[in-house]
Amino acid sequence: MGSRTMIIVSDAKLCHEALIEKGALFATRPRENPTRTIFSCNKFTVNAALYGPVWRSLRRNMVQNMLSSSRIREFRDVRNRAMDKLIHRLKSDAKSDDGVVLVLKNARFAVFCILLAMCFGIEMDEDTIEKMDQVMKSVLIVLDPRIDDYLPILRPFFSKQRKKALEVRKAQLEFIVTYIEKRREMLKNPGSDTTAISFSYLDTLFDLKIEGRKSAPSDEELVTLCSEFLNGGTDTTATAIEWGIAQLITNPEIQEKLYDEIKWTVGDRKVEEKDVEKMGYLQAVVKELLRKHPPTYFSLTHAVTEPTTLGGFDIPTDVNVELYLPGIGDDPKIWSKPEKFDPDRFVSGREDADITGVKAVKMMPFGIGRRICPGLGMATLHVHLMLARMVQEFEWSAYPQNSKVDFTGKLEFTVVMKNSLKATVKSRV
Template sequence: MELPSTLIFTTITLIVSAVIFSLTRPNSRLNLPPGPPGWPIVGNLFQVAGSGKPFFQYVRDLLPKYGPIITLKMGTRTMIILSQADLVHEALIEKGQVFATRPAENPTRVVFSCNKFTVNAALYGPVWRSLRRNMVQNALSSSKLRTFREVRVTAMDKLVDRLKAEAETAENGGAVCVLKNARFAVFCILLSMCFGVEMDEKTIEEIDEMMKMVLITLDPRLDDYLPLLRPFFSKKRKLAMEVRERQIAMLVPFIERRRAAINSPGSDPTAAEFSYLDTLFDLTVDGRKDPPTNPEIVTLCSEFLNGGTDTTATAVEWAIARFIETPAIQSRIYDEIKSVVGERKVDEKDIEKMPYLNAVVKELLRKHPPTYFSLTHSVTEPVKLGGYDIPTGTNVEIFIPGIGEDPKIWTDPERFDPDRFLTGGESADITGVSGLKMIPFGVGRRICPGLGMATVHVSLMIGRMVQEFEWRSWPENSKVDFSEKVEFTVVMKNTLRAMIIPRV
């Protein structure tokens, strides 16, 4: 007798649920932070997935009821979310060493990270220290960043030319897509910094599309939270492995091209004097005898590219949206540029002489941090936080807007007001060293190593874009929609198109 398919499904579900429950029963003696009651076995997983809301909005809605530290049970994972400055300070500064590691990853992510062989994914320990030290000292230090000044100048000129060309096409009617153009410009910069070889526009776009595919492939899946369901996701895993093979196949030729250029100086006339890739070929990693393999180098280069592209482009899109909403801000930046720079092109050396532009960038990062959750932390040992138990292996998430929008810290936090950092008398150190009021790049031991580079890129792009063009709403007299959505970063729900008027 053939059993109905619904009965088979129900039976399998009960068996799987029973096994999961036996593996994930919470320890009743733990004093976890409060949170919404979950369902048996799956915890809050289906409540989150079925809410119809982005995860950041689901969390935002929980804060008034449960407070600044919340527990969510997500299948086999326990997730604890922090949204208050003093709790984040306790975790990442006072107890920073305990909270400095990363949680276990699903098998797909492990493949793409070469078993957590990246600055962001590595467990807290000697491998992480080696990789981070190399990236910071040999690629992202102030002196190294200065060596790429001409790369940035060229990219800014190309950005201006692309914007003009797009606006002049008949079908666009003077309008341009802000995010797409900003993203291409910063990706060009990072490709040059990373590989040190010249690429044509078609190649750049192909690599960009491949990197986007990698990020899409790494989006969380149901089996990440319920591992026993992984047999049902075999096609997804197969697709992920194909993407990984394409990633390696696309990037290894550029790695070998750069290796050849180093071994035979002068053989490649387009080769730059220095690149991040140069530091990886013979990189000594604590606890390892051999230098990184090609797949590991692909992973490290991909981390470098992904970490600085969407975050910067997203910030620029939000900036232009704010300028359109409040033209007075745009006018003040332009007047400041004229007074400091005159008729020549604004340069990154000019940025430090522009207090209003710097205030705009800081307010931009407070109100529109590129991501609403910093990369997930985990603890190396059981620890107390805010009086609650944090067990080993817990996913600790930092909800960044909870700090940047806290009315106990900020005056009128919902308002976009760069003057708060000038005449308003408010201040904030985005590194968190002198006080924790906004953390767009994280804080503590795992703070984003590209912080300095990101602020240079955002400031320079905004400066050149405002110097070259007046930005207006499109269609004319329309209101900017500040609704959000999550892609790789938190972007505008409706991609911003804007009218540009070249400056006379």
């Protein structure tokens, strides 16, 4: 690819060899393009950091202090309020548009509400949430790869785009630093803000000790780490919900079976997090959803720490090792009828897969090995809970009536539906 060498791996056994058997060798990241370096504060994020002390410090902090199962449980009330907001917004949209709702937009809003509260320790009003969302979207747009990332000789022709990236970064810093300062004040004066939540991701970052560094993260680095937390969990989860609802509309018998399980498990009360563990069919639906529709075509790019081999081929340093996820999830050598959306494959025990890929790789929606997504547990909890609440409240069908859902995808930050899903909902109550 221009001046970069790209190696694309789409075989499950080779993925296992690279990321599990030779995990430490394949655990670093390649050179970033100049725009990404600006937004990652020179690779100061969990996802972008080179394999080494900075990465270990940042990841350990995120996993132990924010994404452990006990910490995630502490935000249960935040999630419940976001789920109620989601249902309220869907009912309101349906009422004003003859039963028709936009799935991605509403799902995205609900997840973003949760992550904002977890990140900054403040529950924000809708206007602020929309503004923050716009800031995040503008960042993702300027991060789209450009041809000069691969052919540096063309950089002089892209000065306008570089200028735009710097403007977006400045706006991002100005907007988010305000909320970082607010949180600092709250911690100095407990009880001064009634909307404050007792704990947040930001709290873990203020005095974070980084191996090999004397100072705590700067405000600019705090903005970068908060943005990573928000971007990493919002679009991936919302996209999964959109594909999931599309599959339930296309397969009404699966939707009905899922609704029956919800009804049988919880009766007339609202689905809660503790119920999800008892719903085997819901778990099978989500697993099949992640197999058929991983959040993106490629996992985050890997690179090797020293020259090595993979499947007998030489892998030099400073090359992009790309892992093609649909090549694994749709592989007929691994799955029977891979083109079919069939949660029963997991219920019957006919087929199964560990999504962490430790024993064998059959699907890897969150990556695998040392650089596996640290938010895996939180993301799957959100998808299970949202799908369960949405199916409990509404019967979902196609819009326009009797039309076929178009499953064509397009790559944005994640793989979204080319035509954003509009659906007709009918309240079950």
